[in-house]
Amino acid sequence: MALFLAMLVFSNPLVFFSQISYATDTITQSQPLLDGSTLVSKEGTFELGFFTPGNSPNHYVGIWFKNIPMRTVVWVANRDNPAKDKSNMLSLSKDGNLILLGKNRSLIWSTNATIAVSNPVVQLLDNGNLVIREEKDDNMDNEENFVWQSFDYPCDTQLQGMKLGWNLKTGLNRYLTAWKNWEDPSSGDFTSGLKLGTNPELVISKGSNEYYRSGPWNGIFSSGVFGFSPNPLFEYKYVQNEDEVYVRYTLKNSSVISIIVLNQTLFLRQRITWIPHTRTWSVYQSLPQDSCDVYNVCGAYGNCMINASPVCQCLEGFKPKSPQDWNQMDWTKGCVRSEPWSCGVKNKDGFRLIAGMKMPDTTHSWINRSMTLEDCKAKCLKNCSCTAFANMDTGGGGSGCSIWFGDLVDLRISESGQDLYVRMAISGTGKDNVNADAKHKHLKKVVLVVAITVSLVLLMLLAFSYIYMTKTKYKENGTWTEEKDDGGQENLELPFFDLATIINATNNFSIDNKLGEGGFGPVYKGTMLDGHEIAVKRLSKSSGQGLKEFKNEVILCAKLQHRNLVKVLGCCVEGEEKMLLYEYMPNRSLDSFIFDPAQSKLLDWPTRFNILCAIARGLLYLHQDSRLRIIHRDLKASNILLDNNMNPKISDFGLAKMCGGDQVEGNTNRIVGTYGYMAPEYAIDGLFSIKSDVFSFGVLLLEIISGKKNRTVTYEEHSDNLIGHAWRLWKEGIPEQLIDASLVDSCNISELVRCIQVGLLCLQHHPEDRPNMTTVVVMLSSENSLSQPKVPGFLIKNISIEGEQPCGRQESCSTNEVTVSLLNAR
Numbered sequence: 144m145a146l147f148l149a150m151l152v153f154s155n156p157l158v159f160f161s162q163i164s165y166a167t168d169t170i171t172q173s174q175p176l177l178d179g180s181t182l183v184s185k186e187g188t189f190e191l192g193f194f195t196p197g198n199s200p201n202h203y204v205g206i207w208f209k210n211i212p213m214r215t216v217v218w219v220a221n222r223d224n225p226a227k228d229k230s231n232m233l234s235l236s237k238d239g240n241l242i243l244l245g246k247n248r249s250l251i252w253s254t255n256a257t258i259a260v261s262n263p264v265v266q267l268l269d270n271g272n273l274v275i276r277e278e279k280d281d282n283m284d285n286e287e288n289f290v291w292q293s294f295d296y297p298c299d300t301q302l303q304g305m306k307l308g309w310n311l312k313t314g315l316n317r318y319l320t321a322w323k324n325w326e327d328p329s330s331g332d333f334t335s336g337l338k339l340g341t342n343p344e345l346v347i348s349k350g351s352n353e354y355y356r357s358g359p360w361n362g363i364f365s366s367g368v369f370g371f372s373p374n375p376l377f378e379y380k381y382v383q384n385e386d387e388v389y390v391r392y393t394l395k396n397s398s399v400i401s402i403i404v405l406n407q408t409l410f411l412r413q414r415i416t417w418i419p420h421t422r423t424w425s426v427y428q429s430l431p432q433d434s435c436d437v438y439n440v441c442g443a444y445g446n447c448m449i450n451a452s453p454v455c456q457c458l459e460g461f462k463p464k465s466p467q468d469w470n471q472m473d474w475t476k477g478c479v480r481s482e483p484w485s486c487g488v489k490n491k492d493g494f495r496l497i498a499g500m501k502m503p504d505t506t507h508s509w510i511n512r513s514m515t516l517e518d519c520k521a522k523c524l525k526n527c528s529c530t531a532f533a534n535m536d537t538g539g540g541g542s543g544c545s546i547w548f549g550d551l552v553d554l555r556i557s558e559s560g561q562d563l564y565v566r567m568a569i570s571g572t573g574k575d576n577v578n579a580d581a582k583h584k585h586l587k588k589v590v591l592v593v594a595i596t597v598s599l600v601l602l603m604l605l606a607f608s609y610i611y612m613t614k615t616k617y618k619e620n621g622t623w624t625e626e627k628d629d630g631g632q633e634n635l636e637l638p639f640f641d642l643a644t645i646i647n648a649t650n651n652f653s654i655d656n657k658l659g660e661g662g663f664g665p666v667y668k669g670t671m672l673d674g675h676e677i678a679v680k681r682l683s684k685s686s687g688q689g690l691k692e693f694k695n696e697v698i699l700c701a702k703l704q705h706r707n708l709v710k711v712l713g714c715c716v717e718g719e720e721k722m723l724l725y726e727y728m729p730n731r732s733l734d735s736f737i738f739d740p741a742q743s744k745l746l747d748w749p750t751r752f753n754i755l756c757a758i759a760r761g762l763l764y765l766h767q768d769s770r771l772r773i774i775h776r777d778l779k780a781s782n783i784l785l786d787n788n789m790n791p792k793i794s795d796f797g798l799a800k801m802c803g804g805d806q807v808e809g810n811t812n813r814i815v816g817t818y819g820y821m822a823p824e825y826a827i828d829g830l831f832s833i834k835s836d837v838f839s840f841g842v843l844l845l846e847i848i849s850g851k852k853n854r855t856v857t858y859e860e861h862s863d864n865l866i867g868h869a870w871r872l873w874k875e876g877i878p879e880q881l882i883d884a885s886l887v888d889s890c891n892i893s894e895l896v897r898c899i900q901v902g903l904l905c906l907q908h909h910p911e912d913r914p915n916m917t918t919v920v921v922m923l924s925s926e927n928s929l930s931q932p933k934v935p936g937f938l939i940k941n942i943s944i945e946g947e948q949p950c951g952r953q954e955s956c957s958t959n960e961v962t963v964s965l966l967n968a969r
């Protein structure tokens with residue numbers, strides 16, 4: 144080694160010199176770069192050298208910004224061939240390739256290009272591009288003269304001017320590949336590049352699966368990307384010709400540093416901008432932007448609407464292919480036309496205009512840049528596998544034609560979306576919409592009306608939350624401190640988790656990890672580093688609750704320990720985010736069993752009876768045995784989780800309180816709960832008490848016995864709901880007919896009749912007529928005779944509102960203008 148170094152010094156004193164001066168400006172055969180020295184671009188923007196990321200023992204050659212104190216590596220040469228120690232050297236081989244030599248001059252990495260120049264030199268340009276070119280090349284910035292350039296082999300960063308896309312002549316595909324993690328630059332399986340096809344799109348992939356697509360280029364940017372409208376920071380250029388297809392960007396202000404980075408930890412493609420005075424990178428934009436951006440969340444013809452609940456809705460004129468899966472938020476099967484459609488048959492074949500859409504996946508599509516929209520429509524009509532058409536270029540007032548074949552996939556409403564004409568039976572479209580200027584005007588009117596309504600509602604909300612918040616503040620001292628003193632003795636340490644851990648565990652709240660959407664927010668499955676599985680409830684942000692109160696509540700709820708309550712494992716509070724961590728229940732919730740014809744067979748009568756009794760005990764604990772007296776306020780089948788042995792556990796208790804609902808018996812402006820389970824006095828007057836929970840328990844009991852939902856079921860002959868139906872059967876002396884057909888064989892009639900009687904007692908109209916949970920537990924488990932139920936209280940809605948309102952957010956609770964009328968069963 145010493146000899147070798149001496150030789151170098153002898154043959155070229157500059158090597159020695161370069162180590163002292165620390166930086167060189169080129170690498171040549173006689174002037175290699177040693178570990179410890181760097182190569183700096185002419186104006187000092189970028190620097191190339193050796194680095195070791197984090198605690199990694201490996202040495203890499205990389206390029207970073209010279210003037211940014213937080214080392215930001217934008218390119219790594221030997222990312223998949225790390226050097227193991229410090230005795231490395233970057234040099235030029237005889238054939239002109241850049242080579243990385245390790246101990247004993249063993250080859251670690253090479254540019255491996257065919258280079259036919261006599262005097263190659265390596266140079267780092269001021270745009271961050273490392274190039275090999277002829278030494279006497281005057282026009283040194285001309286791409287044509289580079290025999291090799293690092294811009295052709297991107298890592299995880301797209302710099303200004305760098306092409307992302309294809310050289311169609313050589314087949315070179317330039318795409319981004321994330322680092323495995325922040326201290327391992329080797330290639331991850333999270334990538335982003337252009338997908339070739341008739342109409343190329345930017346895609347992001349996880350392994351071989353498409354994870355995100357931008358939508359095809361439409362002259363401005365893509366129909367699926369917000370925030371690309373003209374802005375002072377950057378400008379995109381998309382080029383498609385016979386030789387190449389690529390996208391690149393330029394920065395408008397040369398003193399601003401802004402790059403695109405792919406991050407495998409976050410599963411995001413982010414544009415980040417350097418903020419000199421705070422010395423941090425700030426995120427300007429992330430893709431995917433939200434869960435609707437995730438590839439094909441809603442299945443074919445399913446439209447993802449981020450503000451809708453649930454987010455997936457079938458396109459107008461379409462219905463869920465499998466309503467059952469769809470209702471359980473399994474949208475993968477997608478939607479089908481709701482009216483039969485026949486190709487080419489008059490009045491059975493037409494188009495419906497759907498405005499503001501991200502264009503569907505272009506894998507099966509066709510384009511013509513010079514066709515008009517009319518021709519486009521005609522072209523589509525001629526081919527029976529054509530399902531939609533649209534303008535290709537919306538930038539210049541609309542031109543060109545895109546048509547799609549087969550199912551339309553990965554649809555969403557997007558701010559930068561455009562008009563899509565979807566083929567369906569004409570009677571379903573009202574009229575043919577292609578030349579429907581009038582429709583546009585009508586649309587504008589509708590938008591205006593909606594906008595005004597929304598702003599009014601917002602105003603009301605604002606006023607309401609103001610009143611509401613002042614109210615909570617007023618109560619603060621009384622309630623909270625008292626409880627804290629009371630519980631302080633035990634000093635239970637509730638683990639607080641940081642956001643990064645949760646993000647990691649839930650795969651950044653990946654849609655794949657979503658277990659469901661309950662009141663107060665979505666629930667995700669998470670896997671901790673040690674393999675433990677947990678459920679994470681991400682609370683909706685807009686609760687009026689303060690941080691301290693929230694933490695107190697969580698600690699109090701974590702103290703509630705009962706075998707029929709879901710265990711609270713911890714929480715995470717960071718910025719706007721509030722999350723609760725629960726034990727994970729592999730069998731999911733009761734509703735997925737009792738309301739499902741196939742699954743319901745798994746729960747025979749003895750199991751159901753056990754479940755009933757156990758829920759009663761859990762509720763009793765909440766109401767009476769714990770010091771806190773928790774009123775659940777949203778007891779329902781989907782809030783009952785089942786463990787491996789089908790033992791029920793009540794979840795979401797205390798949330799009404801944690802999310803800022805007042806928990807005193809009495810009157811509330813905020814209705815938290817689910818129609819169909821709410822006691823009359825609660826739904827109408829907002830009066831809640833442990834007796835309103837008893838009412839919900841009664842509904843749940845009838846549902847468990849009958850396998851029918853109170854809300855949705857109507858018995859044709861009498862237009863009764865489940866409660867009315869049960870009461871009718873009871874009066875007719877045939878209560879056992881209420882039972883789910885799948886239970887008939889396993890059922891114990893006297894237990895069953897007893898349960899129904901208890902249920903009806905719980906459903907009494909006046910709270911004082913209902914038993915408390917202690918009595919319920921006793922009634923269920925003893926043989927004593929029970930009192931006769933009177934007419935139950937049950938509600939029929941005059942106006943139906945869609946979905947089981949989660950009521951986690953104030954808006955969905957305070958502004959529900961549901962008129963409920965109380966009917967007395969005759």
Ligand SMILES: *[C@@H]1O[C@H](CO)[C@@H](O)[C@H](O)[C@H]1NC(C)=O
Binds near residue numbers: 246247
């Ligand atoms: C490097 O060369 C020396 C002397 O020839 C030898 O002893 C040593 O094992 C070699 N190391 C490696 C890693 O090949």
Ligand SMILES: *[C@@H]1O[C@H](CO)[C@@H](O)[C@H](O)[C@H]1NC(C)=O
Binds near residue numbers: 255
């Ligand atoms: C170098 O390139 C040749 C031909 O392009 C290929 O066969 C070989 O595997 C490459 N070697 C490395 C180390 O990438």
Ligand SMILES: *[C@@H]1O[C@H](CO)[C@@H](O)[C@H](O)[C@H]1NC(C)=O
Binds near residue numbers: 324325407408409
């Ligand atoms: C990904 O993002 C996280 C969070 O911002 C950051 O800590 C990490 O360093 C990033 N990873 C890479 C490889 O840059």
Ligand SMILES: *[C@@H]1O[C@H](CO)[C@@H](O)[C@H](O)[C@H]1NC(C)=O
Binds near residue numbers: 397398399
């Ligand atoms: C460019 O950015 C710098 C720093 O942010 C700012 O001071 C300057 O005004 C900008 N120039 C233009 C032309 O916008």
Ligand SMILES: *[C@@H]1O[C@H](CO)[C@@H](O)[C@H](O)[C@H]1NC(C)=O
Binds near residue numbers: 511512513514515518
């Ligand atoms: C595109 O449409 C124009 C006008 O209708 C037509 O002349 C041209 O041949 C079409 N091109 C292709 C490739 O179909």
Ligand SMILES: *[C@@H]1O[C@H](CO)[C@@H](O)[C@H](O)[C@H]1NC(C)=O
Binds near residue numbers: 509527529548
């Ligand atoms: C309809 O389009 C499909 C897909 O491009 C094509 O395979 C088929 O030949 C076309 N049919 C007709 C009748 O043009």
